[in-house]
Amino acid sequence: MSKLHIQTTINGEPAEFLCEPHETLLSALRNGVGLTGTKEGCSTGDCGACSILLDGRLVPSCLVLAPEAQGRNVTTIEGLAQGDRLHPLQQKFLEHAALQCGVCTPGFIVASKALLDKNPHPTEPEVRFWLAGNLCRCTGYDKIVKAVMDVQV
């Protein structure tokens, strides 16, 4: 089977990878590009661990085919920090100890960034509804919500 050659932009930089036609973007990011910050949870769009931004829109990368990324803009968790300077969300997640095992954390942070990009001062219910598609099985939701609410953008 011949692989497809995809040219795209990942975290602001031109990028290219080879993928199977039916491979997910999640798989291509992790196994093709080597960006393993995006996590695989359920692979059915229920858990939010694989959240990325595709042309600025929050999507589950397990439900995007890798070839769909051709010519698009992909933002992953690796694109949030500026060099050694953490994104304010990453800093607040640390300060509030808003993680336990950490597998859900990249998805929560990317999803929260999508919220703050649209709505810099969300109410607590807005944060909770927005993040309803991100599951944390260590049950750290309160700290996560507090961390997001504490970000001053």
Add this chain to the structure above:
Amino acid sequence: MSAIRYEAPRSVADAVRLIHADPDARVLAGGTDLLVQFRSGFRTPSAFIDIKRIPELVGVTVDAKGLHLGAATAAADICEHAEVRRLWPGLVDGVHLIGSTQIQGRGTVGGNLCNGSPAADSTCALIVNQADCIIAGPKGERVVPAERFCTGPGKTVLEPGEFLVALRLPRPAPRTADAYLRLIPRTEMDIAVAGAGVSITLDASGVCTAARVAIGAVAPTALLVPEAAKALIGSTLDDAALAKAATAASAAAKPIDDKRGTAAYRRTVAGVLVKRATKIAADRVRALRAF
């Protein structure tokens, strides 16, 4: 297994050609149903035909005639559109209930309809808003009203080689508003046990002059219930009229027993939701500045 292909046609004609040439190819819009079915082995297409690179398949246009929704427009793009929120708040009620924020970034109203679930949250609102489904196929274009698009669970009127291009909703008459409500046992992200969409027109004295009522998840397809609308028209939406509409909706429901609820419960809830959705739609009419 031969290789699965990925195709991204740039025109409706190219998409029709690809779909018509290969009966096992599947149309890919948001993929939130299709890719889950593929992953679980339920469905293994010979090709994914990604329709999102066709310009007219993606986008929201509101003009004097009404709303034109490209079938592959993401739910989030619809919910964020200020004019759509103002003119079709009930459609936004339904679309905003489809899965999580992530799913709404990906899933489409066209896909929600084509998936053919009787519980699809956007379908009742499409029906009460007299949505037309624009279908492209090898024989050209045809138009089917939303209430006739689904023919059973997972089944639609789409013939081999056809796909849904767009949804067209007429602009609501003055002093008209819609609403959609569903019942789920939790607060977020679940499949409707029952749902109801209502569109209401009130005259200056508050008498209902036009109505459309649809119920979801209580029959093999979402149902338009003209008897429930008839109970509302001519009334001031007083308790007696609402009760009559609820009874008509319950009578029209043909639900099944399953893990989400019993048939009897669903029948009752369908009526209750019609009442409540009617009240919300009427409140929205009264809140319009034109009233």
